[in-house]
Amino acid sequence: MRTRAFVNTACVLLAALFVFPVYWMASTAFKPDRDIISDPPTFLPWPIEFGHFARVLGDAAFWDALRSSLTVTVSVVTGGTLVALLAAVALARFTFRGRTGFVLALIIVQMIPGEALFIPFYLTLREAHLLGQLTGLMLVYLSITVPFTAWMLRGFVASIPFDLEEAAAVDGATRWQTFWRVLFPLVAPGLLATSIFSFITVWTEFTYAYVLINDPKNYPLPIYIQSFIGRDDVDYGPQMAVAFLFTLPVVVFFLVVQRRAVAGMSAGAVKG
Amino acid sequence: MTTTLAPPEPPTATTVALAKKRQITPYILLIPATVVVFATLLYPVGRMVALSFQRGNLGDLIARRTVWVGLDNYRSVLTDPVFWTVLPRTVGFAAVCVALTLIVATGCALLLQHASRWARVTLSVGMVIAWATPVLIGAVIFKWLFDAEFGVVNWLLTASGLCDCGHRSWLGDQWSAFAVLVSIVVWGAVPFAALSIYAGLLTVPPELAEAARVDGASASRIFWRITFPLLRPIYAILIVLSVIWDTKVFPQVWLTTKGGPYQGTVMLGVYIYQKGIVGSQFGVASTIAVLMTVMLLGLSWIYIRAMREEAR
Numbered sequence: 020m021r022t023r024a025f026v027n028t029a030c031v032l033l034a035a036l037f038v039f040p041v042y043w044m045a046s047t048a049f050k051p052d053r054d055i056i057s058d059p060p061t062f063l064p065w066p067i068e069f070g071h072f073a074r075v076l077g078d079a080a081f082w083d084a085l086r087s088s089l090t091v092t093v094s095v096v097t098g099g100t101l102v103a104l105l106a107a108v109a110l111a112r113f114t115f116r117g118r119t120g121f122v123l124a125l126i127i128v129q130m131i132p133g134e135a136l137f138i139p140f141y142l143t144l145r146e147a148h149l150l151g152q153l154t155g156l157m158l159v160y161l162s163i164t165v166p167f168t169a170w171m172l173r174g175f176v177a178s179i180p181f182d183l184e185e186a187a188a189v190d191g192a193t194r195w196q197t198f199w200r201v202l203f204p205l206v207a208p209g210l211l212a213t214s215i216f217s218f219i220t221v222w223t224e225f226t227y228a229y230v231l232i233n234d235p236k237n238y239p240l241p242i243y244i245q246s247f248i249g250r251d252d253v254d255y256g257p258q259m260a261v262a263f264l265f266t267l268p269v270v271v272f273f274l275v276v277q278r279r280a281v282a283g284m285s286a287g288a289v290k291g
Numbered sequence: 292m293t294t295t296l297a298p299p300e301p302p303t304a305t306t307v308a309l310a311k312k313r314q315i316t317p318y319i320l321l322i323p324a325t326v327v328v329f330a331t332l333l334y335p336v337g338r339m340v341a342l343s344f345q346r347g348n349l350g351d352l353i354a355r356r357t358v359w360v361g362l363d364n365y366r367s368v369l370t371d372p373v374f375w376t377v378l379p380r381t382v383g384f385a386a387v388c389v390a391l392t393l394i395v396a397t398g399c400a401l402l403l404q405h406a407s408r409w410a411r412v413t414l415s416v417g418m419v420i421a422w423a424t425p426v427l428i429g430a431v432i433f434k435w436l437f438d439a440e441f442g443v444v445n446w447l448l449t450a451s452g453l454c455d456c457g458h459r460s461w462l463g464d465q466w467s468a469f470a471v472l473v474s475i476v477v478w479g480a481v482p483f484a485a486l487s488i489y490a491g492l493l494t495v496p497p498e499l500a501e502a503a504r505v506d507g508a509s510a511s512r513i514f515w516r517i518t519f520p521l522l523r524p525i526y527a528i529l530i531v532l533s534v535i536w537d538t539k540v541f542p543q544v545w546l547t548t549k550g551g552p553y554q555g556t557v558m559l560g561v562y563i564y565q566k567g568i569v570g571s572q573f574g575v576a577s578t579i580a581v582l583m584t585v586m587l588l589g590l591s592w593i594y595i596r597a598m599r600e601e602a603r
Contacts, residue, residue, distance in 0.1 A: 027410035030402050034417030040432045040478065041420055043443060047435065056441045059450070099327075106324035113317035121321065128332055130591035134539045134560035135580035138567040139335035139342070142352060162331035169324055223425035225542040226560070230568060241427050245546060248434075255435050262428050273423035 044266075047259040048072070055256055071260035081261065083236060084243035087153055088222060091239060095157050096217045099164040100172075100210060106165075107172035108202070112181070122173075128166045137230040144231060151234040159227050164217040171216070175209030176202070215272045223269060240265050339584075342577035349571045357574075364578040374562070374579065381558040384469065385537040388476045392533055393526070395477060396484035401514075403489045415486070422482035430546040433475045437461040465555030468548050472556060475543050480536065484529050491525040492518065524597060531594040535587055559583050 047055055048071055050064035075081050109115075110122060140159050141150065149155030179202065187197045225241045232238055238246070244265060247258035343364055347357035368374050399418070403411050424432075436444050439460040448456045461467045495518055503513045519526075541560035544550060550557040550565070557565070559579065567576025 023407060026402055026405045027407050030406045030410035030414040033399060034414045037417040037421040040429065040436060041424055043436060044432045058446065060443050060446050102323040102327055105320040109317035109320035115314070115317045126595065128328055130588055131336060132539055132584055132587045134541050135563065135584045136335055136339065138563060138573060138576050138580055139338040141568060142573065143335050143338060158331050161327050165324055165327045223427060225427040229545065230564065244427065244431060253434070258431065259435065262431055266424060266428050269425055270423045277419060
């Protein structure tokens with residue numbers, strides 16, 4: 020069939036178009052400087068060179084940035100998920116006055132555009148003497164992750180049949196045992212998925228980090244990557260090497276949650 | 292694959308019984324989340340609104356010497372010619388990005404539907420890779436692709452004879468800088484949209500299209516008369532989400548053009564940054580931020596309504 024052949028060819032060409040930028044990042048990272056600026060360009064990074072990686076890994080600022088990023092991401096993901104789980108259980112397992120209001124607030128809060136908020140964040144953190152500090156950035160990130168994590172987890176908790184907990188309660192389990200032994204294992208996949216969404220959001224956030232962190236010692240990785248852009252020139256080799264290292268965990272995690280990603284994007288999405 | 296903002300489930304007998312017994316528990320569980328949302332979000336939003344009625348630079352703010360000026364900031368923003376170039380530019384940019392995203396995504400989704408299995412997998416994998424790439428990395432990569440001196444795009448265009456782009460400076464000209472920004476956004480946005488539309492296409496009963504084909508309808512007629520109306524809710528959601536995302540492009544702009552050349556690619560987010568953080572005019576910056584919030588909240592409202600429609 021000629022149409023089928025045409026459709027298949029178009030698919031392959033489009034796939035190449037989507038992949039090429041990412042390929043070019045990796046290929047630039049793995050080839051020596053003279054190949055980066057060669058004319059015609061070198062399309063295959065061969066022989067593979069680790070010079071740029073060596074340069075990045077030998078840069079103390081990279082390790083500072085990695086430490087900052089890990090500190091912020093791990094704290095926000097753990098803390099935020101815990102806080103959100105408590106809220107999710109309350110919203111999915113109890114009926115109480117104000118529940119609908121709270122759920123509505125969770126949605127509306129996610130709709131406030133982040134790009135409008137960096138001014139008040141900047142001033143508030145400044146007053147609290149947290150401007151430029153990772154603690155300040157973490158608090159700001161909590162405000163992004165907690166609403167969408169609570170919202171998503173609420174769905175996960177609600178999808179677990181209540182009968183199980185009831186049976187455990189009838190059998191004499193305490194409330195804490197019921198939560199820990201019955202609900203928690205069942206909601207674990209949901210916790211993993213939401214944690215990954217938080218991880219990706221926090222790890223890759225740029226705007227707040229740029230505005231709120233002014234001390235180079237505290238730069239997280241996104242700002243470190245940006246710092247390769249000089250006045251007139253960019254040091255592309257090392258920049259692409261960091262970009263490659265930075266993107267790797269994101270892609271791996273993304274593949275884990277990809278099936279849920281469409282749902283996740285729309286649930287947590289509107290705040291970006 | 293799509294999600295829905297379903298209204299909270301009606302209370303069942305068990306939950307009601309539980310509620311009576313443990314009236315206080317849910318409130319305790321909600322305390323941490325409430326504290327986080329209030330302290331880190333609602334307080335700053337309140338600050339922003341208050342500031343939009345005040346005047347003061349950073350020094351004034353620290354010394355708490357700001358002056359209440361009523362609607363002065365709103366008056367000056369709404370009569371500021373720069374604001375009236377930045378606002379239409381932001382809206383126009385988002386409109387172009389959204390339109391292109393949806394057109395390309397629809398094309399990709401239809402291709403996925405009609406391709407052989409191996410080709411479908413190839414395109415899906417390609418899209419997932421682009422989708423997984425963080426926005427800031429996408430911007431950094433595109434800056435390199437479009438580099439004036441050593442960028443591969445200039446080389447490819449010249450080598451294929453499409454243009455004589457030896458050392459063309461894409462970011463040095465306002466309109467080509469726009470083209471680069473649009474391509475960054477569209478490249479990153481198409482995968483999500485295409486896979487959503489493709490998921491929707493799978494739910495359209497093939498008998499409908501088959502019957503129309505037997506009756507002699509053309510492919511485009513089938514799409515517009517049968518497929519598209521059935522997918523309308525998905526498109527509604529995608530349009531609203533994309534408009535919201537494509538209005539917030541601070542990282543893409545800042546990592547490529549920084550708003551240049553000659554302020555030609557400044558959009559709302561960058562403008563707020565320049566006015567507030569750089570220019571220390573916090574009242575004016577807050578006013579623009581409030582206006583932006585109101586516009587996007589309005590859109591979000593439409594989004595929630597669309598989600599509700601789909602849930603029904």
